[in-house]
Amino acid sequence: MAPIRARTPEKTLKQHGELALIERIRLRARSTLPASRKRLVPLGIGDDCAILAPPAGSEVVVTTDFSLEGRHFTLDRHPAASIGHRVLARGLSDLAAMGAQPLSVFLSLALPRSLSLNTRWLDGFLDGLLDLARKAKAPLAGGDTSESPSGQLLLDIVALGTLPAGTALRRQGARPGDRIYVSGALGGAAAELAVVLSGKRSRQPSHPHLYPEPRLRTGWMLRERRLATACMDLSDGLSTDLAHLCRASGVAAEIMLDQLPLHPLSRRASQPERLRMALHGGEDYELLFTAPADRKLPRSLGGVPLTCIGTIVSARPKSPILTQIDNAGRRSALLPGGWEHLR
Numbered sequence: 001m002a003p004i005r006a007r008t009p010e011k012t013l014k015q016h017g018e019l020a021l022i023e024r025i026r027l028r029a030r031s032t033l034p035a036s037r038k039r040l041v042p043l044g045i046g047d048d049c050a051i052l053a054p055p056a057g058s059e060v061v062v063t064t065d066f067s068l069e070g071r072h073f074t075l076d077r078h079p080a081a082s083i084g085h086r087v088l089a090r091g092l093s094d095l096a097a098m099g100a101q102p103l104s105v106f107l108s109l110a111l112p113r114s115l116s117l118n119t120r121w122l123d124g125f126l127d128g129l130l131d132l133a134r135k136a137k138a139p140l141a142g143g144d145t146s147e148s149p150s151g152q153l154l155l156d157i158v159a160l161g162t163l164p165a166g167t168a169l170r171r172q173g174a175r176p177g178d179r180i181y182v183s184g185a186l187g188g189a190a191a192e193l194a195v196v197l198s199g200k201r202s203r204q205p206s207h208p209h210l211y212p213e214p215r216l217r218t219g220w221m222l223r224e225r226r227l228a229t230a231c232m233d234l235s236d237g238l239s240t241d242l243a244h245l246c247r248a249s250g251v252a253a254e255i256m257l258d259q260l261p262l263h264p265l266s267r268r269a270s271q272p273e274r275l276r277m278a279l280h281g282g283e284d285y286e287l288l289f290t291a292p293a294d295r296k297l298p299r300s301l302g303g304v305p306l307t308c309i310g311t312i313v314s315a316r317p318k319s320p321i322l323t324q325i326d327n328a329g330r331r332s333a334l335l336p337g338g339w340e341h342l343r
């Protein structure tokens, strides 16, 4: 397809199976490109290249994300639809972090032979991916398929977005005195992952790990209303990602532990464990941003609550980049305890 093309020699993957797979993706991907988006994506799957026509005066932002079996998901614990949803959500969350609107997405997949011929699995995977693509108005406009020589499922998503030139939300721009905010709640993905890996069925009303919601509307509105001085998405955990934002901005941060919006899914865990999931759990795909202290922020934006969790301070040579303050006022260094995926 444009450009999902067969590269695998016929010897290793029957041409019949490969072509049928590409045709299946092409037909189903059409639903992600409604007539209203044809102006921006005049040509999707079906030629050597896709053709994109971003609006005049816009910039294009691009992100790419791997999702690897055994590192980001498992075939025995994750439903096919969740794997499809999550690979796209990772890319869209990066677009949200810049305040961009999706333009189109491209998917490359290396499939083990068992899966390339398993239409039930493939349909489930495409259900998850294409449902989110339709909801986010992110047309699937091309990609590539191959048989995975290692026998592992490898997925790569390329997501392109647009925004008015010169307005992207960046990690740099936070200033001492700015307040630090997060959207939504923290630690839900880690709490649900523990359930998923235990082999129990996740019966929760929300699925922050299996089906995270990229905060596209919130990011777009933050940028449009010029509310944020710096912004990024939370993929590796607050303790890791906030340190990235601070380094990019040349500042340090103080976090009030009792202000963290802990996800209800972690409520059965002990308080220290809930905090660990919120600070280090990762994959919450919420937005982390800063705003001047005198800027009035709404309680929620794009249907998602916003919570102030701390303050940006000046970076000092011998002080930690992140400080945590507990409810008794005790201060200690918050060390990045980043996400370790499934390891």
Ligand SMILES: [Mg+2]
Pocket (backbone or CB within 6 Å): 093, 094, 097, 232, 233, 234, 235
């Ligand atoms: Mg990111």
